[in-house]
Amino acid sequence: MQSPNQPNTVDSPDYDIEPVLLNLGPQHPSTHGVFRIRTLLDGEEVVDVEPVFGYLHRGSSKLAEERSYTQVITLTDRLDYLSGMTNNLAYVRAVEALAGVEVPERAQYLRVMTAELMRIASHLMAMGFLINDLGAWVTPLMHMFREREKVLDLFEMICGARITFSYMRIGGVSHDLPPGFDAAVNGFLDDFEERVAEYEKLLLENEILVSRMKGIAQLTGERAIECSVTGPNLRASGVNFDLRKQAPYEVYDRMNFDVPVTQNGDNWDRMWVRLQEMKESAKMVRQCMADLPDGITRTEADFFIRPPVGEVYSAIEATKGELGFYLVSDGTIAPYRCGIRAPSFINLTVLRELCIGWKLADLIVNFGTLDINVGEVDR
Amino acid sequence: MALFGTGAIKGLMVTLGYIRRKPFTTQYPEDKLEQSPRFRGNTFVWYEERCTGCATCAKGCPLGIIRIVTHPEPHSQVGSDYHVDVFDIDTGRCMFCALCVEVCPYDALHMGGDFEQASYGREDMVISVEDLKAMPKKPRTQFRPQMEMIGHDGKDELEEHEAGRWSL
Ligand code: SF4
Ligand code: SF4
Numbered sequence: 001m002q003s004p005n006q007p008n009t010v011d012s013p014d015y016d017i018e019p020v021l022l023n024l025g026p027q028h029p030s031t032h033g034v035f036r037i038r039t040l041l042d043g044e045e046v047v048d049v050e051p052v053f054g055y056l057h058r059g060s061s062k063l064a065e066e067r068s069y070t071q072v073i074t075l076t077d078r079l080d081y082l083s084g085m086t087n088n089l090a091y092v093r094a095v096e097a098l099a100g101v102e103v104p105e106r107a108q109y110l111r112v113m114t115a116e117l118m119r120i121a122s123h124l125m126a127m128g129f130l131i132n133d134l135g136a137w138v139t140p141l142m143h144m145f146r147e148r149e150k151v152l153d154l155f156e157m158i159c160g161a162r163i164t165f166s167y168m169r170i171g172g173v174s175h176d177l178p179p180g181f182d183a184a185v186n187g188f189l190d191d192f193e194e195r196v197a198e199y200e201k202l203l204l205e206n207e208i209l210v211s212r213m214k215g216i217a218q219l220t221g222e223r224a225i226e227c228s229v230t231g232p233n234l235r236a237s238g239v240n241f242d243l244r245k246q247a248p249y250e251v252y253d254r255m256n257f258d259v260p261v262t263q264n265g266d267n268w269d270r271m272w273v274r275l276q277e278m279k280e281s282a283k284m285v286r287q288c289m290a291d292l293p294d295g296i297t298r299t300e301a302d303f304f305i306r307p308p309v310g311e312v313y314s315a316i317e318a319t320k321g322e323l324g325f326y327l328v329s330d331g332t333i334a335p336y337r338c339g340i341r342a343p344s345f346i347n348l349t350v351l352r353e354l355c356i357g358w359k360l361a362d363l364i365v366n367f368g369t370l371d372i373n374v375g376e377v378d379r
Numbered sequence: 380m381a382l383f384g385t386g387a388i389k390g391l392m393v394t395l396g397y398i399r400r401k402p403f404t405t406q407y408p409e410d411k412l413e414q415s416p417r418f419r420g421n422t423f424v425w426y427e428e429r430c431t432g433c434a435t436c437a438k439g440c441p442l443g444i445i446r447i448v449t450h451p452e453p454h455s456q457v458g459s460d461y462h463v464d465v466f467d468i469d470t471g472r473c474m475f476c477a478l479c480v481e482v483c484p485y486d487a488l489h490m491g492g493d494f495e496q497a498s499y500g501r502e503d504m505v506i507s508v509e510d511l512k513a514m515p516k517k518p519r520t521q522f523r524p525q526m527e528m529i530g531h532d533g534k535d536e537l538e539e540h541e542a543g544r545w546s547l
Contacts, residue, residue, distance in 0.1 A: 071441035074476045139394075146403050153415075160417035160490070160521045166476050174481070178417060179527065202393050205386035303439060303482055 019047050024363075026055045032129060033374030039355075039363065046363055049355045051348055056378040064338035068304050069095050070170060072338065077164040080344065080376040082125050085118035085155070086318040088168035093249065094314040094325035095170050099307035106295040107172035108250040113288035114158065114167060115316075116281040120192070121151040122319035123232075123274040123281075130271060130368035131203070134212055140202065147195055150188050157181055170305055172298030185289055189282055196279055203275075213267040217354040217366045220265060227349040231321025232273045233370060237265035243317035254291070255284050267362075270369040304333045311337075320344050320371055344376040414492055416520045416533040419475045422491030423468060424518040425511040426539045429487035432461035439482035444469040466511055470496065471504035481522045486543045489518030492533050518542055 025036040034055035040048040060079060064072045076087040089111055096103060103111075128144030152162040157178050159167040167174055203209055219229070224237040234241055242259045244252045260276035262269040307329040315324030321343025328337040347370050354370075355363045405412060414420070432449035448465035477490050491514065498504055519533040520526040523542070531537060 067441050071439075071478065074441050074474060074478070149403075156418060157415040158417070160415070160419040160477065160519065161475070164474060164476065166478075174522070175417065176524070178415070198393055202390045205389055207386045210386075 022360075026052075032368075032372060035372070035374045035377070037351075037363070037367070039360065041360060044359045044361075046355045046358055046360060049352045049363065051351055053345075053348075053374070053377050056374050058379070060379045061338050061340060064335055066334055068333045069099075069307070069335065070303050070305065072335065073166050073168065074164070077166055078375060079340065079342065079379060080122075080318070080320060080323075080373045081163060082373055083118045083122040083319040084163060084165045085114045085167060086122075086316065086323060088165060089115055089250075090314070090316045090318060090323045091325050092168040092170050093316060094312055094327045095305070095307065097314045098310060098312045098327055098329055099170070099301070099305055101171045101301050101305075102299055103172055103250075104296050104299060105251070105293050106176075107297045109288050109292050110173050110177070110297060111168065112250050112252060112255065113285050113292075114155070114165075114173075116284045116288070117151050117154060119281045119319045120278050120285075121148045123278050124148045124151075126274055126368075126371040127199075127203075127271060130365070130371075131209070133364045133368045134209065136208075143195075143199070143202075147192060150191070154181070154185055154188060157184060169298055169301070171301035172296070174298070176297045182289065185285065189286055192282055193279075196275070196282075199275065204272075210268070212362075212365060213271065213369075215264070216267045216362055217358060217369075218264060218266045219350055219354060223353070224265065224350065228346050229321070229350055230343050231317070231319070231347065231371075232277060233270055233321070233347055233350075235259060235261045236269040236273045238263040243315060243322060249316055251288075255287055257281075257284050267365055267369045270371075274371070306331060306333055313341075315341065318343060320373060320376065321347060340379055342376040342379055344372045344374075345379075348372060348377060414494075414533070416527065416531070418492055418519055418533065419477050419490045419521055420492040420494045420519065421470060421473075421475060421496040422493045422514060423480075423506060423511060424489040424491045424514060424516055425466070426487050426489075426516070426542055427463070427512055428539045429485050429543065430463055430466075431485055431487075432463045433484065435482050435484055436479035436488050439478045441476065441478060442472055442474065444472045445479060463508060466508040468506040468511075469504065470506055471501045477521050486523065489523060489542065490521045491515075492517060492519050516542075 019040045019042045022039045022041050023036060024039055026034045036052040036055065038050040038052060039046055060075050063075055073088055073091060076091040077084040079087045124144040124147055128141040131140040132138060155165055156162050158181065159165050159175055219237050221237045221239045224234050224239060238261060240259060240261045245259055257280045260273050262273055309329055309331045311328040313324055313326045315322045322341065323343055324341035326339035327335050330336040351367065351370060354366045358366070432447060434447045437445040437447050446465055446467040447463065449461040449463050452460040452462050480488050480490055516536050517533060518526065518537055520531060
């Protein structure tokens, strides 16, 4: 503190300011939902950061305990509401492992295809909102929203909903492809490649983006592993870890795709990895449509399925990272326990150290590149 | 890093290219987009003749918002014919997941395609059995692949015998 006989002027070299506590959120446009960050500021500089969450808590794990296994699928739609398909997939895979249900080959291809379409839509949103937070108000966001709308149109064709899909079922998927889907998805993919080239032109050479993001908030690979960071955030830090490659599920072992990895772990790399992943996903969707075998899309599993007593943990590479479900069955129609390993929540671990020492404006960007979905953080 | 300013100019060229493109958006209340045949709207289509009052839909609903009360028809064999007195669906709490449609063993309940169901009170959002009877019978093809096979696209009215399975 300042002693009273020392005038506090800007000119005096050793003037002393108390850090200011600033509440960012819960109702703040950059927090992507209802999320609160308590920041301690020294001028513009961030001294400490404390994420406060729970504003969107719905108790999904508890709600799952009083619903039958099939009915819980509708709850998983609402975890990460930007990528409902991958949430569905992670959950039904856990139940299938628990109950020993086989999935027909065609259904596996459909699952991979919808999951990759979902990855495109989710990464589009991550990038769009990131650029929105950077100050390029809604124009780039609307470019991304436009492509996402087309993906959602495809999903509406398949399963009748645009956000709350509930498409996956225990033992397959709920619907086969509708008539006319081939043409629709190929039309989208042709268009999408053009659009990605356009995004690259718009974003990758933009001086403002480069100077705001390159070299900012670096995360080393070791620290990322220590904090259990997964998904694009981990791969941006130079760790080549992707469950689709390391522990292939469904038909990912038959897909030709690369996993983009960069070395710097800064904000720029985290955005760049997402941009490249969208291209790979588009490739995979094409391959799925080309290789799609004939056959049934769903094995007969009881609506009120009763898996044998036991427990299982099963994880997939969701859009934000490793999404895992831990299920305990006591032999009744409802799970005894349904634990969710939410990647958004665990990726938040590094938020504090990423932000300390940087400016307040960078905090918003760091938060944006981590790609948090509050629905999943609070569950 | 590129020469300062060139990136912004390149970006603006992309923007300029949009002048000759058609707008992607529509002016909603005037122009309406077409929904896909499988679209899950905010209404239900119910065929009274097909429904046996078995209440499987009520058990299949994750939220338990369907309420069914039945009584056996007089002069009929026990268990063969039930009259549905109450069939309330509280659409204020419904999430339109179509699980009730999926489990209906007699193809009596279908999703409808309307989505402009705003009302002034929560009570008005409960669909009663009279509402269900009066609703236009335009079922969506959600969970009803047999309708897709006959080329139904969710816009036309379907008779009770057309809405069922082939074997019926
Ligand atoms: S659509 Fe879903 S929530 Fe609505 S009544 Fe049917 S089962 Fe229940
Ligand atoms: S709508 Fe279907 S499931 Fe519901 S009571 Fe009637 S027949 Fe049974």
